[in-house]
Amino acid sequence: MNGPVNARSSPSSDGRGDVGSPSFLLGCNGRGAQHLPGNPPPIDEQFRMVKESGVFDYFDRMPQPGQEKEYITAAARYDLPMITGLWTYTMGKDEALLKNNLSLTSESGGQCHNIMLFSQHADGHQLSNQEVVDFYLAAYDLAQQVGIEITFEVHINMWSEDFRRVNAVADMVGSHGIPFNFLLDHSHVLLKLDSAEEQRRSGIEAAVASGELILDPFEPDNIIDDWIARNMTVWHSVRPVAPGGPKNLWATDEHGNFGRACQYPFHRPRPGEFHSEWQAYKVEPCKAVVRRVLAHHRRDPGSRLKYVTTEIIDLIDYGMNARYSLFEQSVAIAQWIRDEWEKTATN
Structure with a gap:
């Protein structure tokens, strides 16, 4: 096990800091702890795989309903804590669920719970920015009570899919003297590059065309x-992700629509493992963003980054029915992140 990715214990003269003290932790999304989607190994085996890979610090998943004991037992057996996890919520319906999940996160040794808040209220109306802020503030208070923190994510199908709302909500939260804790999932931005269809889905097509939103x-x-x-x-x-697609041509929803283009293999799949032509250059926008996040963290002594996770998963808009190994891709990403982090020490 490599242990936590290293950063600085104190600022150095060049602003990048010293190498050698704990910094952000690197986790594997639990949905990526399998080879072929739809055939996940037993929970104990998932933890063993992630531990023995030697590139992860923790297992990114909340104990799943009805399997809480199995997850907690496996985490202890392999000394692989579940530091982060997430859930999706509908305002006006899931407030009690949120409270329970925050408590479960704390009780199972977690440090951070990510909240994916749907754009619609339970009664069907679209959430206003103020309603998103209200949900954030309530969740923040509940998390403080059980000794953990929360993040809000930029994500498709959620309030944040119109990316212009993120800064507005962050500023409104900050006006209460509360930090806005952000989960940056750049894939949900990059998939909309070169895709008018994706831009229309979130109402940003005109803003992109005018240059208001880049x-x-x-x-x-x-x-x-x-x-x-x-x-x-x-x-x-x-x-x-690959800007402009391809969609997941091996998975369709109940209406016969292909899965959205939310996942692209990190390294070249073997013949027959991917439904479309794979081209290395299409991964470069993702790599560019990660390098900037790492460089910012290295340079800024006040960086708030704590957790980095690999997110190769098995859902319809991602890797459902994929024939490449989700876990092999996850391990490759984690090793690349570690290598890139070391490079920031000399750049």
Whole structure:
């Protein structure tokens, strides 16, 4: 086991800090602890795989309903804590569930619970920014009571899919004297590059066309660089996507629609393992963002980054029915992150 990725114990003269003290922790999303999607190994085996890979510090998943004891037992057996986890919530319906999940996170040794808040209220109306802020503040208070922290994520199907709302909500939260804890999942931004269909789904097509909203991480004043500069990222999840697709051609929903283009293999799949042509350059936007997050963390003594996770998963918009190994891809990403982190010490 490599242990926590190293950073600085105190600022150095060049602002990058010393190498050798604990910094962010590197976790494997539990849905990635399997080879072929739809056939996950027993929970104990999932933890063993992640532990023995030697590249992860922890297991990123909340104990699943009805399996709490198995998860907690496996975490203890392999000395692989479940430091982070997440759940999805609908305002007006899931407030009690949120309270229970925060308590479970704390009781199972977790440090951070990520909240994915759907864009619609239980009664069907679209959440306003104020309602998102109210949910955040209530969740923040509950998390403080049980000794953990929360993050809010940029994600498809959630309030944050219109990326312009993120800064507005962050500023509103900050006006209460409360930090806005952000989970930066850049894949949900990059998948909309070169995709008018994806931009329309979140109402940002006109803003992108006018230059009000810049998605391309290689262009000045892009939204991801803005978020990084705001120093609000507590958790960074790393999943490659290919701008403009391809969609998941091996999985369809109940209406016959292919899964969205939310996941792309990090390294070249073997013949027959991927439904589309794989091209290495399509992974470069993801790599560019990760390098900037790591560089910011190295340079800024006040960086708030604590957790980085690999996010190769098995859901319909991601890797459902994939024939490449989710776990092999996850391990490859984690090793690459560690290698890139070491490079920041000399760059």
